[in-house]
Amino acid sequence: MDTGLNRENILIEALPYIKRFHGSTIVIKFGGHIVIDEESIKNIIKDIILLKYVGMKPVIVHGGGPEITRVMNEMGIKPKSVDGLRITDEKTIEIARMVLIGNINTKIVSKIEKEGVKSIGLSGKDGKLFTARKKGKKKVEIEGEEKKIDLGYVGEIENVDPELIEIMTERSYIPVISPIAIGQTGISLNVNADSVAGRLAHELNARKLIMATNVDGVLKDPSDKSTLISELSIKESKSIIRDGTVEGGMIPKVKACINAVNKGVKKAHIINGEKNHSILLEIFTDEGIGTMIKKN
Amino acid sequence: MDTGLNRENILIEALPYIKRFHGSTIVIKFGGHIVIDEESIKNIIKDIILLKYVGMKPVIVHGGGPEITRVMNEMGIKPKSVDGLRITDEKTIEIARMVLIGNINTKIVSKIEKEGVKSIGLSGKDGKLFTARKKGKKKVEIEGEEKKIDLGYVGEIENVDPELIEIMTERSYIPVISPIAIGQTGISLNVNADSVAGRLAHELNARKLIMATNVDGVLKDPSDKSTLISELSIKESKSIIRDGTVEGGMIPKVKACINAVNKGVKKAHIINGEKNHSILLEIFTDEGIGTMIKKN
């Protein structure tokens, strides 16, 4: 009975947070590492369903790098690269599309449906949810000579039409979105999942953007977990990108957060999705557990 | 951080209950003892607001005996009675109406509004929410002689038109209802608040009826709290009324529960509203803390 009473107190303590985010759209992005870990994906979906039940409108964007690599390996296809730059050729985009839309997205939707909540899988192609243009060639200097390399079927988001997501969230579906865009001529283009999440958060007037990664947040010293930065202004965020504190895969995440917050999303969060209930902790406590980025 | 993690686990444990009652109407009745205790009323309202935020539609019915008595005393009016039977004369019904609608109801609505949730005070008169007919004269035997005594402005519910409540819950208001009915000729009639709650639970197709009293539930031995009966079927409930286990003010409560459950309300609960968060405990745990009445 004792624990029971505690339980109720905790529910009551959650009330102010529930009130604050009631009716708000929350865009949650999680990457491939989480998708392939059965325990992590199960936990994160439970959290998201809770958000839905207490009145928020969660929208999921997922990545899937590790899965794509796994399938390519299985098919005996070696990732192409020119001078160290990865190239997305026709074969690769086909596999990416199959893995992201056919495999990962479907899996997430199925898991949500299994919990009794309606869900729908979408990608940029559906109702032209987001279109992209092929990225221009990239200049690289090789042996003193400048060369332009075509990165292939990789795109940058051009236009977003959130109608379809709104139709579905209004009717209590949780939309799950794969980062495959449609290009002018109908071709598929791979776009960065972080940018998709950031841009959708902005276009949906989301209250929050949550990037669930496999690290604890932005660290001053990536090798030392105790150097987690709890809060960043836009200005500070830009500065730690410039000075190299942020590097690698964290860069597009921080950039997407900056863009979203600049366009009106109240707060963006980078958290460790592999930690149990990290989403709830970030939303239902003041201190949070990751890095929070806000305007000032 | 430790407690934080516990917190999230508890929220997640609440999920199945939240799911189960999502969108359901829950009728909650609390009596005068709770209304006059600042701490109890504050706590019970917090619980009810939480129910609202996690997707239920709470409807409040309140009593007010002690307050009516207090005001009558202040006005120097002595409660009338004939042969031990309390008589509600014109003066008394006027005071009951003033206290219930003008004082108690207003106070509850104000407390809810203060928490940022919309609320509206109603009684039987508004949109003919519920009408009553005057109770017939009561036969009593006095000194071997049978007499009929007119109990005055006391009524039994005749007709219920829940339209107004539905208009308001649809628009996210919490309705607070005083047990004053309108009679055929437009007169006010005092009706038992427990019956009002039971009848409304039935007419609104409520999922649950919760009677928040000042005892822990139905006790086998009223003087011994350890004899709490956790669960009763309708049959058992009727039997313990007949055999006298249930007595006094508990009788109309159990009867209202029986009627509601008979008409389709899934479960009815008699709990101690003075215990902190007893409503949440009853709803969000399997074991509950009071007496639960269900069909079989």
Place this chain on the structure above:
Amino acid sequence: MDTGLNRENILIEALPYIKRFHGSTIVIKFGGHIVIDEESIKNIIKDIILLKYVGMKPVIVHGGGPEITRVMNEMGIKPKSVDGLRITDEKTIEIARMVLIGNINTKIVSKIEKEGVKSIGLSGKDGKLFTARKKGKKKVEIEGEEKKIDLGYVGEIENVDPELIEIMTERSYIPVISPIAIGQTGISLNVNADSVAGRLAHELNARKLIMATNVDGVLKDPSDKSTLISELSIKESKSIIRDGTVEGGMIPKVKACINAVNKGVKKAHIINGEKNHSILLEIFTDEGIGTMIKKN
């Protein structure tokens, strides 16, 4: 048959007025004198129901001074005053609330419902219909010395949210409003019923504001009924307040009319609500029977 024919002619003569006010909101305020007179209240309600049936949207605001005094007397409570200024202490506001909301409002709603028209009782607390701030202390000079006196639980309207009234009039209910506002901290504040009526007329874009009093209108010489002023511009209204022609309880009425007309209400009327069908006479004849205040 003869009278019958006359009847039809009169209905036809009413047509232009019916057309003009079709679909318009009409705010009608009547005071405590009318409420306690069975004949007057019955007649005024009949008039208001007629307005509803010919397509207007009547909204009622009521006062209740005499009733409050009566109940206070019955309870043996003497109205407090400091240096002649009436003080609304905690006891007084409680009684005011009980009498206005619990007694008078309920009575009016019941009478309307009895006529087969749907009605609902409201006060400032319901859906935060109107909030008030406590009036500042009043400066008075006593024996050459300046003192500040706290008038107690008396407020001035701060914010009005007419949503609830609009929900109800759209669904053919006649709303009946008590002049009890909700303050910041959830406390009850007594506000002047004339100001409530004036402010609601403005916020509801009412076509007309009708003040049903117990005098014939604004009189040049209050002791001589033959000096009724039929029509006043805003400028004239202000001038007769300044020069003392208008005094006592008539001042807030004229001020409320001025404010409402200034904010877009077409016409405001001060009439004698105790005269039979004075509301209909004022609305359905060009000459009217009281004082009409308009912009120019």
Place this chain on the structure above:
Amino acid sequence: MDTGLNRENILIEALPYIKRFHGSTIVIKFGGHIVIDEESIKNIIKDIILLKYVGMKPVIVHGGGPEITRVMNEMGIKPKSVDGLRITDEKTIEIARMVLIGNINTKIVSKIEKEGVKSIGLSGKDGKLFTARKKGKKKVEIEGEEKKIDLGYVGEIENVDPELIEIMTERSYIPVISPIAIGQTGISLNVNADSVAGRLAHELNARKLIMATNVDGVLKDPSDKSTLISELSIKESKSIIRDGTVEGGMIPKVKACINAVNKGVKKAHIINGEKNHSILLEIFTDEGIGTMIKKN
């Protein structure tokens, strides 16, 4: 001022009738005699507009015999007849259509619009409001020999689709309907205006059917106005058709009333439309002024 007070009393006396018919559809048919009399048509339209403003939904069906005859005369066309039976040949139906739809209907609609109320002219063709089948040949005996005579473009109502009328009354238009139906092959057929009114009253679930004629109602002795029958049951109505009390143009009127009442219209009335405000008198008084036909 005196008459003013009377006026208000009369409005109040009209209240119960206004209540009773609020929201009801009232089908009013008037014939050609009224249409060509400027005074009569002006008055009858005023009455109908009043009905609309006090909340009823009037639907007008008109006839036009005298006008058709006038135009035929002007065009030098002699009404055809075979053995005394009038024949509607192609020329005649064309003129009927032009006069009814182009002239009379347009005139009525214009007069209503001039009063500031929206109106629309319709006939059976619009949205297939009502279709008809050509009447079969009529058997007549001439000089001992039986002959079959084709009456030409005359029809009997087959199917009614009231959608168009309902669209318009919902949007506050008064529909004005000419008795020209559309036949299977798209041809125009003249149908009896009384039957159209009766059938529409039934299909629209009208509360009342009013036949405004140029006589006072059903008379026991057509030559003696004092023999007016105030009330008839269906049984009585049928009997006075059989026994010849009702004759000529009154027969289809009474039959249409019988049919409408049989199909659920509460009451049907035959009144003198040339008498000032006879419609209002019939609706707003208990005694009425014409003949009322009801079920029993």
Place this chain on the structure above:
Amino acid sequence: MDTGLNRENILIEALPYIKRFHGSTIVIKFGGHIVIDEESIKNIIKDIILLKYVGMKPVIVHGGGPEITRVMNEMGIKPKSVDGLRITDEKTIEIARMVLIGNINTKIVSKIEKEGVKSIGLSGKDGKLFTARKKGKKKVEIEGEEKKIDLGYVGEIENVDPELIEIMTERSYIPVISPIAIGQTGISLNVNADSVAGRLAHELNARKLIMATNVDGVLKDPSDKSTLISELSIKESKSIIRDGTVEGGMIPKVKACINAVNKGVKKAHIINGEKNHSILLEIFTDEGIGTMIKKN
């Protein structure tokens, strides 16, 4: 089978045109010559029904000069004229109204309904679709003397309220409109059908205005069909009116086209409505068959 395959190819070729005009309002005006020719009217209606079925919203405006003249002749009435100017006296407007609304409009509506499509006949009077003011007197010089001649019941469009057309097209009706307007005092006024079509095209934000006449379009040399002008800018259109290339009945058509295009209608077309399927040809081919007027 061979032709069958061709058929499908042609349907597919129509697809871009169907897409382009999907959901667009198309105002089509045809004159009296077409109405009286059974073959032409049947064909033009088939075309219009096809437009409706492939997703456009056709609105028909018709004329009726030849029919009016025919009926006037039959009635032995000679068209009045003063000094060569035609005068529309009361008799004439009555006949115009009867012929246009009662005869021609009804006929068109019946033909559409016969094809299984819902249609409704309207004129300016219905819902005050369009009002007109009487044209001023016309100055003419006769024998060196200036005289002013009153042209009678002829009007110029003043105000258009397209609500009624929009109600009907939304519900899949094809509206058919007669060029009879309502004047201030409720009188009928004859207005030029070309102007009605042009003005409605503008007020309805039509995509196209099609004038179906009995000539092939605008000809450089009216006597030589081979001189058809396929395309005209507004500037060129004005110039060929000024220089006299366009004359007679073609002038109001070109002017209506100019006005409509100036107000936002994309393209206006003058085609030969007597040629089979000329409407479809003009809409479903790039080259068209008549004269097309566009902005530049």
Place this chain on the structure above:
Amino acid sequence: MDTGLNRENILIEALPYIKRFHGSTIVIKFGGHIVIDEESIKNIIKDIILLKYVGMKPVIVHGGGPEITRVMNEMGIKPKSVDGLRITDEKTIEIARMVLIGNINTKIVSKIEKEGVKSIGLSGKDGKLFTARKKGKKKVEIEGEEKKIDLGYVGEIENVDPELIEIMTERSYIPVISPIAIGQTGISLNVNADSVAGRLAHELNARKLIMATNVDGVLKDPSDKSTLISELSIKESKSIIRDGTVEGGMIPKVKACINAVNKGVKKAHIINGEKNHSILLEIFTDEGIGTMIKKN
């Protein structure tokens, strides 16, 4: 110009078919052979878009056998089989899901969007569009011994909830559906695309079910195209399955047609989707080009 005139005549000839199917749902299934042939898929999509534009609601179900085989080969995976029965193991269902949902479905949706029409890709998982249960083990006799073989992740449709399709077709999207169902535990199950099409046609109250295959229809002698059967009743269809005329992949197609027609779909068609515009030919001509199955 000549061909132009023909074109219009052909459009007009299509009118009766357009009318007949206006607003109807048409379920079209096409298999893997069509999907991989660029020309065929382009043509079939053009046809379907035309159906949409002339007012039908097309719903696409696709197969994808050849593509799945191709990808399996690329991945060096050999289709498993036990005693000649194909087994869908975990690897195989994963590839099927990726190919069907990620590759083929996406491709079809992209091609439709490219034509300017909104489309959305769905499978059984989305909103639990269709659920399936795993097929029971199959009994086979091997070397005189009876064995039960588990076919793996292959399912039979259990429940269909067409809500999502209806939401989308109402909003003018063309839904494209992959034959992957969701099982009880959230697993993916491969279901026969022909059954999916048949069942959806039934649940959506489709007017037509069109099976676009790579043969001309049902042939009496599969080796002789001239033996095409144009029309079959349900009875005849069942008989030619029993007598072996129909064999192989044609069996589930004919069975799906039988089931759909039995449940209320008017007509089912088996056509050659590789023939140009075969869908249009089947819909817009009376004779059709394939095999049509109807009730009797």
